[in-house]
Amino acid sequence: MLKSWRLGSLFGFPVEVNITFLLLLAMVLLAFGGVVGVVLVLLAFGSVVLHELGHALVARKLGVDVSGIELSFFGGAAKMVRLPRTANDELLIAAAGPAVSLALGGLGIGLAALTRFPLFAWLGWTNLIIAGFNLLPALPMDGGRILRALLTRKLDFVRATDVAVTVSRVTAVAFAVIGLAGTYQLLVLAPFLWLLGSREKMLARMMAQNYAYTRDGYVERTPAYRGGYQAQPPRRFTIRQRGGRLVIEEL
DSSP states (O other): OOOEEEEEEETTEEEEEEHHHHHHHHHHHHHSSHHHHHHHHHHHHHHHHHHHHHHHHHHHHTTOOEEEEEEETTEEEEEESSOOSBHHHHHHHHHHHHHHHHHHHHHHHHHHHHHOOHHHHHHHHHHHHHHHHHTSSOTTSHHHHHHHHHHTTTSOHHHHHHHHHHHHHHHHHHHHHHHHTTOHHHHHHHHHHHHHHHHHHHHHHHHGGGEEEETTEEEESOTTOOSSOOOOOOOOEEEEEETTEEEEEEO
């Protein structure tokens, strides 16, 4: 586990920076723009924090605990303690971050048009790029989570995850090819995307029995779910001996 440091909190969510984020700043300072480059990276990551805050706020509203927001070399993550309760919840949580980035992008470009201040335009386009990149249908990115949520309307949780991970692996290979052509950031990102997709496949198999399925996608198997379809918990049985015979009884 790589070292992280807490910077503070936003709306009750701790904000942390991973040591890899500091390595990114050092690399930019020394090789890609100096102090000006570092300032631009910090502004971009400010937008990433707001993107992740969108995820975190919607997750909390839907009853999914978030332990904090972490910044690293590759961006940010709202660290959810558990999976969403339903496919619709996963879709809403995943879409919240890109929605924030799109709003910030429109605001930045609008302010640039009014003030002709180039930094606003840069921030606007940066947020649009953040939104577009995260909407790629590659699990565990936002677009991949949206894709899985939609697929569970027709497929079970494991199969939907497998399809989303296959799309993710195709994306990872595309990143590697583009990276070899000179976009080295994507070349570094490609193996991480592949490995994270593999982790999602394993997690789906571990959690598969926790979900039931409706026409609206997966639903957590708990009678305590507060709205909509309430899936029944798995039935449990035991084997007892009665009158010299083995009988199966429901607990």
